[in-house]
Amino acid sequence: MQTSFTPEQLADPHVEHSEKILRSCVHCGFCTATCPTYVTLGNELDSPRGRIYLIKDMLENDRPADEKTVLHIDRCLSCLACMTTCPSGVNYMHLVDHARAHIEKTYKRPFMDRLIRNILALVLPYPGRFKASLYAARLGRPFAPLLKSIGPLRRFGAMLDLAPKTIAKPSPYAKPGAHAPASERRGRVAILTGCAQPVLDPGINEATIRLLTRIGVEVVVPEGEGCCGALVHHMGREEKALEDARRNVDAWMRQVDNGGLDAIIITASGCGTTIKDYGHMLRMDPDYAEKAARVSALAKDVTEYLSTIDLPPPSVDPNLTVAYHSACSMQHGQKITTLPKTLLKAAGFAVKDPPEGHLCCGSAGTYNIMQPEIAGQLKARKVRNIESTRPDVIATGNIGCITQIASGTDIPIVHTVALLNWVYGGEKPAGVPEARPGQRTSLEALVEAAE
Numbered sequence: 001m002q003t004s005f006t007p008e009q010l011a012d013p014h015v016e017h018s019e020k021i022l023r024s025c026v027h028c029g030f031c032t033a034t035c036p037t038y039v040t041l042g043n044e045l046d047s048p049r050g051r052i053y054l055i056k057d058m059l060e061n062d063r064p065a066d067e068k069t070v071l072h073i074d075r076c077l078s079c080l081a082c083m084t085t086c087p088s089g090v091n092y093m094h095l096v097d098h099a100r101a102h103i104e105k106t107y108k109r110p111f112m113d114r115l116i117r118n119i120l121a122l123v124l125p126y127p128g129r130f131k132a133s134l135y136a137a138r139l140g141r142p143f144a145p146l147l148k149s150i151g152p153l154r155r156f157g158a159m160l161d162l163a164p165k166t167i168a169k170p171s172p173y174a175k176p177g178a179h180a181p182a183s184e185r186r187g188r189v190a191i192l193t194g195c196a197q198p199v200l201d202p203g204i205n206e207a208t209i210r211l212l213t214r215i216g217v218e219v220v221v222p223e224g225e226g227c228c229g230a231l232v233h234h235m236g237r238e239e240k241a242l243e244d245a246r247r248n249v250d251a252w253m254r255q256v257d258n259g260g261l262d263a264i265i266i267t268a269s270g271c272g273t274t275i276k277d278y279g280h281m282l283r284m285d286p287d288y289a290e291k292a293a294r295v296s297a298l299a300k301d302v303t304e305y306l307s308t309i310d311l312p313p314p315s316v317d318p319n320l321t322v323a324y325h326s327a328c329s330m331q332h333g334q335k336i337t338t339l340p341k342t343l344l345k346a347a348g349f350a351v352k353d354p355p356e357g358h359l360c361c362g363s364a365g366t367y368n369i370m371q372p373e374i375a376g377q378l379k380a381r382k383v384r385n386i387e388s389t390r391p392d393v394i395a396t397g398n399i400g401c402i403t404q405i406a407s408g409t410d411i412p413i414v415h416t417v418a419l420l421n422w423v424y425g426g427e428k429p430a431g432v433p434e435a436r437p438g439q440r441t442s443l444e445a446l447v448e449a450a451e
């Protein structure tokens with residue numbers, strides 16, 4: 001794609017980076033076929049190519065964002081399916097991040113839009129505030145249908161709909177400290193506690209720590225870590241996102257310097273994608289560039305780390321059918337596609353790939369609150385595809401997807417690591433059917449082995 005930025009514009013390193021990305025796009029349109037918003041809405045401006053044109057026009061003319069550009073950029077899920085499909089290696093993620101920061105600086109959103117975005121940014125990244133809001137949501141839940149029928153309030157209705165019916169007790173595993181290995185030490189890792197996940201499902205990190213310590217890995221929950229910054233980053237609030245990133249880099253580097261770390265374990269793939277990008281986000285900060293790059297290199301999804309370790313023989317033969325839902329941030333953001341399924345198969349599960357697995361479930365951070373209609377259509381499509389595989393249980397690696405899909409199906413959905421922890425000596429996750437050892441036919445076993 002030809003561009004015509006002036007030398008003055010290109011003196012801004014953000015513009016210079018985006019210009020390179022724009023020039024790499026050959027506008028072939030392959031990406032449109034796998035873009036969930038284009039597939040759902042059928043509008044070129046809701047496709048990656050259309051958005052790239054809108055961003056180019058906005059940046060090249062150095063103009064404030066307008067309503068049309070904001071509408072179509074806001075509808076983007078940041079699922080990054082377009083990056084997986086693109087044959088030219090267009091880094092759409094960095095381009096849309098730049099566009100969102102530009103929108104945030106130059107566009108005044110309508111009042112309700114500003115209000116709900118401020119509420120989300122002030123509540124979700126803070127576990128205490130988020131938990132209090134879930135209790136409030138329990139009281140407000142009966143009003144969800146009414147709120148959803150009033151245009152400007154429909155997002156509050158969507159929020160109430162998503163709030164879980166029961167609120168989990170806090171886990172002692174979320175507190176800062178070290179968890180010693182139960183057998184001879186074979187590694188030392190830090191684990192990201194995060195913000196929303198420990199409130200919605202503290203059992204995920206609990207299962208991870210129990211599994212890792214059982215197989216000889218020391219797990220540290222570092223003092224001072226918090227939200228990875230993804231939520232505000234996707235809102236274009238660059239400074240706040242960088243502040244979060246710096247705080248986490250400091251917390252993890254203290255551990256690197258005091259005892260060393262083999263990895264920083266992340267159990268929410270949405271956070272993993274952002275932390276693996278800290279090196280880029282902080283590249284212009286002389287005090288943090290190098291440390292952030294080290295942190296990004298150490299960041300590993302829990303399934304990536306488990307794949308590097310010899311696991312003991314399973315203590316349970318689950319023999320259940322698992323539909324594996326690959327979160328967009330896992331498959332498109334981090335390019336982790338086969339590892340979680342390989343681990344589940346080795347643990348004795350029959351793993352099914354639902355059709356249209358590349359399409360987002362509509363969760364996408366706060367997308368299901370900000371764009372409830374499109375998110376609802378994507379959820380229904382995802383649930384239909386998952387249910388067509390007739391699984392006993394659904395596994396995935398991202399809390400956002402768990403919340404979104406659980407609100408559309410009765411099939412239990414759990415984090416992949418919760419199933420692995422069960423098979424390798426831990427507790428069975430709540431809601432998952434009992435193991436059915438010995439019922440799989442030898443033909444099924446042969447087919448799975450061949451896969």
Ligand code: SF4
Pocket residue numbers: 024025026027028029030031032048049082085086087088089090
């Ligand atoms: S597939 Fe890649 S090169 Fe083709 S239009 Fe989409 S972003 Fe541009």
Ligand code: SF4
Pocket residue numbers: 034035036037038046047048051075076077078079080081082083092
């Ligand atoms: S990130 Fe997802 S929704 Fe956004 S343009 Fe790319 S494929 Fe479409």
